[in-house]
Amino acid sequence: MAKxxxxxxxxxxxxxxxxxxxxLLTDMLLIRRFEEKAAEGYAxxxxxxxxxxxxxxxxxxVGTTSMLRADDFAISAYREHGHCLAKGxxxxxxxxxxYGRRDGLSKGKGGSMHLFDRSxxxxxxxxxxxxxxxxxxxxxxxxxxxxxxxxxxxYFGDGAVPEGEFHESMNLAALWKxxxxxxCENNRYAMGTSVERAxxxxxxxKFGQTxxxxxxxxxxxxxxxxxxxxxxxxxxxxxxxxxxxxxxxTYRFRGHSMRDPAGAxxxxxxxxxxxxxxDPIVLFRDRVIAVGLLSEADVRAxxxxxxxxxxxxxxxxxxxxxxxxxWLFTDIYKEA
Amino acid sequence: xxxxxxxxxxxLALREEMHRDPRVFVIGEEVGLxxxxxxxxxxxxxxxxxxxxxxxxxxxxxxxxxGIGAAMVGLRPVVEMMTFNxxxxxxxxxxxxxxxxxxxxxxxxxxxxVIRGPGGPAAQLAAQHSQSMETYFYHVPGLKVVxxxxxxxxxxxxxxxxxxxxxxxxxxxxxxYNVKGDVPEDPxxxxxxxxxxxxxxxTDVTVIAYMGMMYRAMEAAEELEKEGISVELVDPRTLRxxxxxTIIGSVRKTHRVVVVEAGAGFAGMGSEIAASVTEQAFDDxxxxxxxxxxxxxxxxxARNLEKLKTPSKDKILAAVRRVCNANGS
Numbered sequence: 001m002a003k004x005x006x007x008x009x010x011x012x013x014x015x016x017x018x019x020x021x022x023x024l025l026t027d028m029l030l031i032r033r034f035e036e037k038a039a040e041g042y043a044x045x046x047x048x049x050x051x052x053x054x055x056x057x058x059x060x061x062v063g064t065t066s067m068l069r070a071d072d073f074a075i076s077a078y079r080e081h082g083h084c085l086a087k088g089x090x091x092x093x094x095x096x097x098x099y100g101r102r103d104g105l106s107k108g109k110g111g112s113m114h115l116f117d118r119s120x121x122x123x124x125x126x127x128x129x130x131x132x133x134x135x136x137x138x139x140x141x142x143x144x145x146x147x148x149x150x151x152x153x154x155y156f157g158d159g160a161v162p163e164g165e166f167h168e169s170m171n172l173a174a175l176w177k178x179x180x181x182x183x184c185e186n187n188r189y190a191m192g193t194s195v196e197r198a199x200x201x202x203x204x205x206k207f208g209q210t211x212x213x214x215x216x217x218x219x220x221x222x223x224x225x226x227x228x229x230x231x232x233x234x235x236x237x238x239x240x241x242x243x244x245x246x247x248x249x250t251y252r253f254r255g256h257s258m259r260d261p262a263g264a265x266x267x268x269x270x271x272x273x274x275x276x277x278x279d280p281i282v283l284f285r286d287r288v289i290a291v292g293l294l295s296e297a298d299v300r301a302x303x304x305x306x307x308x309x310x311x312x313x314x315x316x317x318x319x320x321x322x323x324x325x326x327w328l329f330t331d332i333y334k335e336a
Numbered sequence: 337x338x339x340x341x342x343x344x345x346x347x348l349a350l351r352e353e354m355h356r357d358p359r360v361f362v363i364g365e366e367v368g369l370x371x372x373x374x375x376x377x378x379x380x381x382x383x384x385x386x387x388x389x390x391x392x393x394x395x396x397x398x399x400x401x402x403g404i405g406a407a408m409v410g411l412r413p414v415v416e417m418m419t420f421n422x423x424x425x426x427x428x429x430x431x432x433x434x435x436x437x438x439x440x441x442x443x444x445x446x447x448x449x450v451i452r453g454p455g456g457p458a459a460q461l462a463a464q465h466s467q468s469m470e471t472y473f474y475h476v477p478g479l480k481v482v483x484x485x486x487x488x489x490x491x492x493x494x495x496x497x498x499x500x501x502x503x504x505x506x507x508x509x510x511x512x513y514n515v516k517g518d519v520p521e522d523p524x525x526x527x528x529x530x531x532x533x534x535x536x537x538x539t540d541v542t543v544i545a546y547m548g549m550m551y552r553a554m555e556a557a558e559e560l561e562k563e564g565i566s567v568e569l570v571d572p573r574t575l576r577x578x579x580x581x582t583i584i585g586s587v588r589k590t591h592r593v594v595v596v597e598a599g600a601g602f603a604g605m606g607s608e609i610a611a612s613v614t615e616q617a618f619d620d621x622x623x624x625x626x627x628x629x630x631x632x633x634x635x636x637x638a639r640n641l642e643k644l645k646t647p648s649k650d651k652i653l654a655a656v657r658r659v660c661n662a663n664g665s
Contacts, residue, residue, distance in 0.1 A: 073409070104442070105442065105444075106440060106441050106442035106444070107442035107443070108442075109439060109440055109442050110440040110441060110442060114440040114441070116440070116441035116442070116444050116445060117444070118441075118444040118445065123405075123408060123409075123445070124437070124440075124441065124445070125440075126433070128428055128432050128433075131401065131428055131429060131432060131433055132401075132433075133401070134397060134398045134399070134400070134401020134402055134404075134405065134429065135401045135402075135404050135405035135408070135429075135433060136405060137398070137401065137402050137405060138401060138402035138403060138404055138405020138406040138407070138408070138413075139405040139406070139408065139409050140405075141402055141405070141406050141411075142405065142406040142409045142410060142411050143409075145361070145387060145406070145411060146410065146411075164397065165397055165398060165401065168395040168397060168398030169398060169401070171393065171395070171398070172392070172393070172395065172398050172399070172402060175393070330443070331438050331439045331441075331442060331443040332438070332439055332477050332478055333438070333478070333480075333501075333502050334438055334443075334446040334448075334501040334502055335501075336499075336500075336501060
């Protein structure tokens with residue numbers, strides 16, 4: 001039922017063609033560059049509140065989404081820029097949302113932690129830890145009720161695992177056989193509390209066994225390994241309405257939020273530097289160049305394209321007006 | 337028109353709406369096989385099957401979240417809380433997810449969900465099972481809160497709640513399930529949310545009450561009639577949005593107000609109504625607004641203490657007499 005994958009699980013060729021390799025690299029770089037620009041925007045005072053960056057974890061969102069159909073659903077917690085972008089949202093509208101502007105995905109009312117995009121079936125940005133897991137189960141319930149064959153991927157951090165809602169959700173999805181893929185991004189710290197200080201069972205994937213759910217652990221820095229594991233989980237969910245628990249071993253290179261810029265109190269600088277050697281984008285870029293899928297020039301072209309798109313996104317967000325005052329009272333109740 | 341119990345009226349509303357709209361389903365603890373802890377969902381499993389009448393384990397936050405997620409992608413769940421006391425376990429889902437989804441998604445995802453079940457003071461169920469829960473919910477923008485007093489209201493308001501595109505908190509009462517009354521059988525009979533009803537016309541004083549307190553106020557009004565005091569009884573029916581127009585209209589006629597509520601008075605419905613009346617009709621008042629509320633204590637078990645906790649008819653009578661004897665006119 002469960003197995004542990006190591007990096008480079010795909011043997012021989014990489015299992016992707018030139019087009020797919022370009023797409024994966026583009027999508028990961030886009031998130032990286034977006035987050036770097038968001039950090040700049042925060043420093044400039046253009047973005048307020050809490051800002052949780054996804055830098056270091058890009059392979060999880062990109063590898064996962066690459067195995068989904070457009071009509072599949074995704075839902076996440078508050079470190080969700082990457083999941084939202086990977087699902088296909090326009091970076092311009094995501095950045096405008098972070099800027100609190102009227103052209104943002106949520107008209108500027110949601111902010112960094114509440115990105116939603118109906119056009120891509122991205123169901124949010126939820127900022128109470130664990131609360132979106134039952135919601136994901138409800139989406140799985142609705143898919144089955146309506147006779148559909150979509151799946152929902154529910155991203156959450158290791159910090160959600162001690163919450164009761166994690167266990168309620170795993171139980172309900174298993175009990176009712178729903179097409180929900182629980183994807184735990186284990187970046188080892190819930191804010192400043194390490195997994196060892198939070199969980200009696202630190203091997204999170206093993207909770208799947210408790211609930212009779214297929215569970216796998218995967219190197220969250222290896223986009224190809226993630227694709228392989230998610231491919232199996234998506235097939236199980238789509239064809240057999242079987243939920244899965246995937247634990248992606250990843251790491252955030254930045255602090256918990258911009259208010260914890262270094263993340264230096266609860267982890268050592270050496271640990272952070274060591275983890276940066278696992279940078280998912282560098283690893284993938286080096287691999288695709290090494291096997292000759294992409295050239296250095298290809299990579300430079302991708303980087304330039306991504307930089308241009310994110311610069312456009314920043315300019316768009318900056319130019320977008322603030323939401324008008326009367327919007328304070330719209331979207332509270334839906335009128336018939 | 338047929339005579340039926342409050343329980344039967346709710347059951348009929350559920351059945352009619354489930355026939356009308358295949359997206360409507362019922363989910364909660366013991367709603368199917370057991371037919372409801374209070375038998376409100378009796379017969380539904382047999383009629384609609386397990387896909388639409390879904391028994392859950394005891395996991396209030398979990399199954400409420402399931403309802404919210406299902407509502408976001410096109411279904412219309414009716415979530416039963418076996419009693420509303422248990423809804424506190426789902427309070428985060430209700431307040432932070434259901435109520436705010438439409439707003440924080442900038443109008444992209446509404447949550448058409450009804451969360452229903454009994455609440456309010458019951459009979460010797462003590463501190464954790466006998467309390468008025470509406471105050472926890474009507475503070476929250478994005479929620480609608482309904483408290484139906486009669487079988488007719490139970491049916492008409494539940495149907496409107498199920499058809500509403502927003503999260504509706506629908507709190508019934510254990511003590512009213514066996515109350516009988518006239519109920520229209522027309523499946524298109526609905527009562528709009530946000531509309532109060534004048535249950536009894538009067539000229540001297542407006543008494544505002546709902547649920548069990550309305551029945552008690554009705555008894556008091558009949559007794560006061562004999563003393564020559566004409567009481568107008570207003571039932572808000574929906575607490576959010578509150579029909580202040582009907583309330584203020586009545587106050588402008590009677591110039592005196594008593595609000596009766598079963599819950600503890602501090603920051604309760606009476607406070608809110610007193611504030612609205614003061615803001616909108618101060619010059620019409622001939623006496624300060626009186627509140628008759630549950631005592632500011634948890635609900636005790638002992639029968640005599642329980643009686644002291646809940647507003648009595650005598651307290652309502654005394655409050656009405658006080659405002660009518662005030663020297664404002």
